[in-house]
Amino acid sequence: AVQHPLWPEVDRVVKQQVTMAKMGIGECGTGWQLFAEDGEMKMYRREEEVDGMVVDPLKAVHVVKGITGHEVCNYFFNPKYRYDWETTLEHMTVLETISDDTMVFLQTHKRIWPASQRDVVFWSHMRKLPNGQDRDGPDMWTVVNNSTESSEHPANAGKCVRIYLTVCLLCQTRVHPPKDGTPISRDNVSCKITYCSVVNPGGWAPASVLRAVYKREYPKFLKRFTAYVVNQTKNQPILF
Numbered sequence: 001a002v003q004h005p006l007w008p009e010v011d012r013v014v015k016q017q018v019t020m021a022k023m024g025i026g027e028c029g030t031g032w033q034l035f036a037e038d039g040e041m042k043m044y045r046r047e048e049e050v051d052g053m054v055v056d057p058l059k060a061v062h063v064v065k066g067i068t069g070h071e072v073c074n075y076f077f078n079p080k081y082r083y084d085w086e087t088t089l090e091h092m093t094v095l096e097t098i099s100d101d102t103m104v105f106l107q108t109h110k111r112i113w114p115a116s117q118r119d120v121v122f123w124s125h126m127r128k129l130p131n132g133q134d135r136d137g138p139d140m141w142t143v144v145n146n147s148t149e150s151s152e153h154p155a156n157a158g159k160c161v162r163i164y165l166t167v168c169l170l171c172q173t174r175v176h177p178p179k180d181g182t183p184i185s186r187d188n189v190s191c192k193i194t195y196c197s198v199v200n201p202g203g204w205a206p207a208s209v210l211r212a213v214y215k216r217e218y219p220k221f222l223k224r225f226t227a228y229v230v231n232q233t234k235n236q237p238i239l240f
């Protein structure tokens with residue numbers, strides 16, 4: 001089949017992001033600080049500035065009972081659910097459907113005073129990853145979102161400041177088979193979620209304001225999103 005022009009970039013960025021997401025926080029270089037912890041959820045960030053703008057890389061690890069990596073990635077990737085869990089989202093448009101696992105989005109996010117309103121254009125790709133090491137282990141699933149250009153929606157043409165982001169959601173399903181050989185239920189599955197993101201705010205915004213926003217919004221986002229998936233799937237057959 002004829003390749004879409006974005007395909008080589010999608011494949012390269014997905015492989016690069018998954019490799020980094022698999023690395024433990026200790027292997028990701030120095031300077032990571034634990035900035036939020038809530039039960040199984042641990043959030044780390046590294047303070048980094050580019051041209052005086054805060055671009056703090058974020059890495060969160062969470063383990064959620066009762067859901068699988070395939071289910072988590074479906075609810076993160078599929079646009080029809082996004083308004084249900086993405087609280088800072090003001091508007092979302094699907095600019096292009098490249099394939100059933102690759103789409104291009106335009107999103108405007110709610111203005112965060114005193115910064116001006118932001119928008120973002122990104123491709124989003126969902127993929128099942130071969131479970132290299134242990135053959136019979138459950139697969140891993142990922143969604144990678146990466147900023148891209150859109151000739152119909154040039155950066156900073158309207159009221160919004162264009163932000164640039166790379167996000168990787170990497171999910172590993174864990175199955176704990178019941179001792180008595182009864183069929184597997186949601187009590188026997190859990191999902192290890194690694195969420196990595198780098199958001200360049202695009203234009204100046206006070207570092208103190210951005211860091212306060214990140215500190216407040218990221219834990220809220222991951223808790224709300226995972227609770228949403230648990231609630232959506234609880235009475236449904238398990239999707240491995």
Ligand SMILES: O=S(=O)(CCO)c1ccc(-c2ccc(C3CCCC3)c([C@@H]3C[C@@H]3c3ccccn3)c2)cc1
Nearest residue numbers: 086088109112115118145167201213214217218221
């Ligand atoms: O994982 S995703 O791909 C899910 C698809 O929606 C994604 C996540 C986050 C963003 C995002 C966009 C703008 C902003 C800010 C930057 C300056 C002013 C607005 C923020 C700030 C960090 C806060 C934030 C953190 C987490 C969730 C939502 N809000 C985040 C966009 C996409």
